[in-house]
Amino acid sequence: MLLTPEEGQALLLSLRIAGWATFWGMIAATGFAWLLARHRFPGRVLLDALLHAPLILPPVVIGFVLLMLFGAQGPIGQWLDAHWGVRLAFTPAGAALAAGVSAFPLMLRAVRQAIEAVDPRLEEAARSLGAGPWDRAVTIVLPLALPGLVAGGVIGFAAALGEFGAVITFAANIPGETQTLPLAIYSALQVPGEEGAALRLSLLSFAAALAGLLLSEVLLRHGRRRAGR
Amino acid sequence: MRVLAERRLGDFRLSVxxxxPEDGATILFGPSGAGKSATLAVVAGLAQAERALVAIGDRVLTDTATGRCVPPERRRIGIVHQDARLFPHMSVARNLTYGQRRAGGRDRIAAEAVVDVLAIRSLLDRAPRDLSGGERQRVALGRAMLSQPDLLLLDEPLSALDAARRGEVMTFVLALKRRFALPMLYVTHSVEEARTLGDHCVLLDAGQVTAQGTPADLLPAPTRLGEVVAPGVVLIAGQRIAVPGLDAPVGTALRLEK
Structure with missing residues (x-):
């Protein structure tokens, strides 16, 4: 299937935006998963619920909240613009933020389960052998949690790739800037007689998600072999 | 090595x-629930105590009087549990050197020597999942030794093994002790292990030390009852008795143990 330049553009943009959303989302998810899995502190349950909020909020509300916080008039948005000259609303980076926030709870759950599944006695053994907290995290816990981390990354990537409501609300629908595949499909459906284009784009997003899934399967097998399971 | 620990765990009161001796094995002997594990946790720095003092030679690791408490990763205490706890994603060789690489250049105990004493050279490239129970314990012993510890803590290291493997692994523990002259704290409820390895013995019961002395004085040799003369057949007082389900090898002595 040969792609038109517009389709190619939407595909590449989608992969880039979903890629960044997954990258930053996984870093945040790993940090918070660690905090929730390994530490007891006041407000833990509240934080847990708050981090899961994107899962139960309508995506359009996520986009709206992001606009209020990160938009040109929002407190964080103003601060970013004043100190770093960074604008998020209606930009590709903003689309990645919206997609990443929407997909975040899925990544958090997968990573947290993976970290909780690592036998704490192995960490204790590493500790008695002279490994400090960071050392143990890098050499014991994360390698053993790797299959779960990969799974979290894949599900996060797939969710970010498909995110519609939060992206269109926060980053709008600008071809070549923030128009990801779902947004391009939506635009095509707005024009009478463009159902064929919409179908092609739908197949394209299906293929992209499938490729991600297959890639993760390969990574997972490799990881399992290394982990000895 | 000096240990003092006073801890309250619910209704249980530990006060030991x-x-x-600074080179030799101290046996912590007692039934389960006597407070052996609670004591070990204080020595290893994994548990807090209301009052505690742990010192190896002149190194004070815990002293509640001064508020000193060295974290477990800086205690230089090698620990071997009944489950080997080898890292499943690393080869035997990488497991062995894990502690050595973090020992800050101390190298009194050489990898070559440990590998020879424990006879694990042929296992180095293997993964932990491909080892037998006895082999795993030998690697765990080697890994703990190579972390260049000031004290080797052995928490019932033989109790997960079958009778034949127990004797084998004990031979290696004895070999390490002879070769490297290092204080050991060995927790067990087996009279045989205590008498084989121990230089000093501390009897624990209900959270209290009930006696201290040499294992030979404190723990009488188990009375020999009989012997396995054929698979599933035991000779006791001149009588052959079939014991269905007995899988001890021929030649195993039967003893009365408390």
């Missing part, structure tokens, strides 16, 4: 104090 003992000293052990």
């Amino acid at each position: 104090a003992f000293a052990g």
Whole structure:
């Protein structure tokens, strides 16, 4: 299937935006998963619920909240613009933020389960052998949690790739800037007689998600072999 | 080695104090629930105590009087549990050197020597999942030794093994002790292990030290009852008795143990 330049553009943009959303989302998810899995502190349950909020909020509300916080008039948005000259609303980076926030709870759950599944006695053994907290995290816990981390990354990537409501609300629908595949499909459906284009784009997003899934399967097998399971 | 630990765990009150030789094995002997594990946790720095003093030679690791408490990763205490706890994603060789690489250049105990004493050279490239129970314990012993510890803590290291493997692994523990002259704290409820390895013995019961002395004085040799003469057949007082389900090898002595 040969792609038109517009389709190619939407595909590449989608992969880039979903890629960044997954990258930053996984870093945040790993940090918070660690905090929730390994530490007891006041407000833990509240934080847990708050981090899961994107899962139960309508995506359009996520986009709206992001606009209020990160938009040109929002407190964080103003601060970013004043100190770093960074604008998020209606930009590709903003689309990645919206997609990443929407997909975040899925990544958090997968990573947290993976970290909780690592036998704490192995960490204790590493500790008695002279490994400090960071050392143990890098050499014991994360390698053993790797299959779960990969799974979290894949599900996060797939969710970010498909995110519609939060992206269109926060980053709008600008071809070549923030128009990801779902947004391009939506635009095509707005024009009478463009159902064929919409179908092609739908197949394209299906293929992209499938490729991600297959890639993760390969990574997972490799990881399992290394982990000895 | 000096240990003092006073801890309250619910209804259980731990109150132990003992000293052990600086090179030689101190046995912590007692039934389960006597407070052996609670004592070990204080020595390893994994548990807080209301009052505690742990010192190896002149190194004070815990002293509640001064508020000193060295974290477990800086205690230089090698620990071997009944489950080997080898890292499943690393080869035997990488497991062995894990502690050595973090020992800050201390190298009194050489990898070559440990590998030879434990006879694990042929296992180096293997993964932990491909080892037998006895082999795993030998690697765990080697890994702990190579972390260049000031004290080797052995928490019932043989109790997960079958009778034949127990004797084998004990031979290696004895070999390490002879070769590297290092204080050991060995927790067990087996009279045989205590008598084979121990230089000093501390008897624990209900959270208290009930006696200290040499294992030979404190723990009488188990009375020999009989012997396995054929698979599933035991000779006791001149009588052959079939014992269905007995899988001890021929030649195993039967003893009365408390």
